[in-house]
Amino acid sequence: MIACKFYRDRKLGTENEGGIEMQPQLTENLKNIIAGIVNVESNDTCNENANMSSMTPAGQMMKFASEVSKIYALENLVSQRFKEAHEKGFIHIHDLDFYSSKTTTCLQYDLADMFEKGFYTKHGYIREAQSISTYATLATIIFQTNQNEQHGGQAIPAFDFYMAKGVLKSFRRHLKRRILSFAEIRNGVEITKEFENNAKEFLLKNISSIKCNENEIKLLEEYFKINKNDLIKLLVEAYEDTKNETYQAMEGFLHNLNTMHSRGGNQVVFSSINYGTDTSEEGRMVIRELLKATSSGLGKNETPIFPIQIFKVKEGLNYTENDYNLAQSDFDEALKSVKNQKISYGNDLEDKKIKFEAPNFDLLLLSCETSSRRLFPNFVFLDSEFNKHEKWRMDDPKKYKYEIATMGCRTRVFENINGEKSSLGRGNLSFTSINFPRVAILTRKNVENEIAEMEKAKNFANEEEKNNKKIELLTKEFQERVLELTYLAGEQLYERYNFQKTALAKQFPFMRSNNLWKGLGLKDGNEEVAEAINSGSLSIGFVGGANAMYALFDAEHGTSEIAYKVLYDTIEKMGTVADEFKDKYHLNYSILATPAESLAGRFLRIDKNDFGVIKNVTDRDYYVNSFHIDVKKEISLFDKIRKEAPFHKLTKGGHITYVELDGEARKNMGVMLKIVKVMKDTRIGYGSINHPVDRCRDCGTEAIIYDECPICKSHNISRIRRITGYLTGDLDSWNSAKQAEEHDRVKHGVK
Secondary structure, eight states, X not given: OOBOGGGGGGTXXXXXXXXXXXXXXXXXXXXXXXXXXXXXXXXXXXXXXXXXXXXXXXXXXXXHHHHHHHHHHHHHTSOHHHHHHHHTTSEEETTGGGGGGTOOSOEEOOOHHHHXXXXXXXXXXXXOOOSHHHHHHHHHHHHHHHHTTOSSOEEETTHHHHHHHHHHHHHHHHXXXXXXXXXXXXXXXXXXXXXXXXXXXXXXXXXXXXXXXXXXXXXXXXXXXXXXXXHHHHHHHHHHHXXXXXXXXXXXXXXXXXXXXXXXXXXXXXXXXXXXXXXXXXXXXXXXXXXXXXXXXXXXXXXXXXXXXXXXXXXXTTXXXXXXXXXXXXXXXXXXXXXXXXXXXXXOSBOOSSOOSSTTHHHHHHHHHHHHHXXXXXXXXXXXXXXXXXXXXXTOTTGGGGSOOBOTTSBBOOOOTTXXXXXXXXXXXXXXXXXXXXXXXXXXXXXXXXXXXXXXXXXXXXXHHHHHHXXXXXXHHHHHHHHHHHHHHHHHHHHHHHHHTTSBGGGSHHHHHTTOSTTGGGSOTTSBOHHHHTTSEEEEEEEOHHHHHHHHHSSOXXXXXXXXXXXXXXXXXXXXXXXXXXXXXXXXXXXXXXXXXXXXXXXHHHXXXXXXXXXXXXXXXXXXXXXXXXXXXXXXXXXXXXXXXXXXXXXXXXXXXXXXXXXXXXXXXXXXXXXXXXXXXXXXXXXXXXOOEEEETTTOOEEOOSSSOTTTOOOOEXXXXXXXXXXXXXXXXXXXXXXXXXXXXXXXXXX
């Protein structure tokens, strides 16, 4: 018997000297769950999150706590009507296991102050970083430390901007070393400590870029008394030193984020980085070397799972139609030209055979190549109307403050009713999702009964009139039911927020001491966090749009105009409700295209148990994510993008559109760039390109591998796939629902 005091309120057990006895059925269920964890079974509880190992001792302890915490939250913290809706499968309250901790979901860091002024950890102060190597190391420390104060992921919104100063600091150091060595050996200058310090101060004051201009070169000549030809050689050598250090820093960054465990030692840090709009030579170097390190892979050429990388596409900055056409005229030559760029001091920066209009178009090409090999980066589109910011200016050195950035899984935080519109220093508070298929099944049953009664009364002149009436009633009732649940979810999120806001600032020591969540740093440790976290978002999500349309109309929105319009209008109406909540409670409500992982199976299992097997609805092991076209639907990748694009503006809490390529993407990288163009032209917010990434663990062969390696015949194959927005290197770690979905994913042809 387990003594659980929190069952007292519902009187599920009887009091005795040992405490409160749990309800027998509940006790048996929990016992079975824990037994599965103890026996390291491969089941949907243990594989709830593909990025979390539940078989390690620390992982088991976390799962034990997780399962009991969910029960505690439902019995003590969630109101009865929300609890019943959750348990019956109408809604899903996400991250119930973290509910009682009052923590938030995710956060996007503003790292400028932390790098330039240093930051606090539990045991001391980390002083200002002095090199790109240290910048990269500190970024991983920040990721890992803050991971323990939230239950979701962490993101850096402008990785290139934040890292750029580290590159410049390293360049000054390398240049000083090169110049002083030359002066000592060739010119016979005695290098005293004073001379070295003066040289350091001179470089700090006068060198503002790794690409020195003519005036800076002249100042260097005069100060160090080195002729221009020799000085340019030293500048090139210092540049190469810096490039090599930057590559090693990015390589270390990737290795660390794929090996450091957090949250009790059982989960690799769920990390994301956004980049692509810093046109400084330092920021550009960071991204070139990051992409190169990503393409090279980890120690045995494995594909890095984290961080999720997102390239920010912006017209005129890293994309123009002329550049696109020029690159597509001979993609291999364009890519070769980009890779063969050489530093040149005193003239143009780089010796390019092909000149592009947009300063960072070359980085977009490299991103397409890297994504064709490693599935990252994904792409976020700044020109989509809902992603624009009225304050953004091309010449603003801090324009990143006004750029949308995303958590790699898809969570989006931008608009802000309680402060400036920005992604920096904010995150999602919590989200709750609605089960669209369940609503549709109940609607269909009710409407068919109603139509049958009307038919008996001979209310229809012909079959067409009957069908039109049926569509009208199905649409009306489905949308009414969805809106009822939207109001319910909105109130449930408000209840949770009112609980979250009572957390004390000292419960989040790292976020507070470094003001990572903007405003939290102004709080005394014993103050509640309310005024700080109200900048976060509250998101109402939904699952199974395609399955719901099957349930209503026997066709999903990829092929049926009626289904498409009904689904679109329904989500649009949900947005109106979210706006009502935003005005009512002055909080950032939004609609989310839910990244259902375990939920895709949970809702399905409940509905199959209640309603039996329904074709294209409950006859599989999963529901299709959010508004996505059915994964089993034969459709060209460009049609899929065009059909899903309009839903992005409706789901400002987060969204993603992905396409599945057939064949090896790296063999046709021009298609990768074309897909990015179509995504940009159709104004989606965030997109990714999926394709098989298989690797033989025994001989290292990378190709599309079926049953066995074509080289060594091994069956020891790593299969990298995207699960929601992030990757996983072992399909066995996925829960059964997502395994079934991955198996059903149809490759989208290029038409």
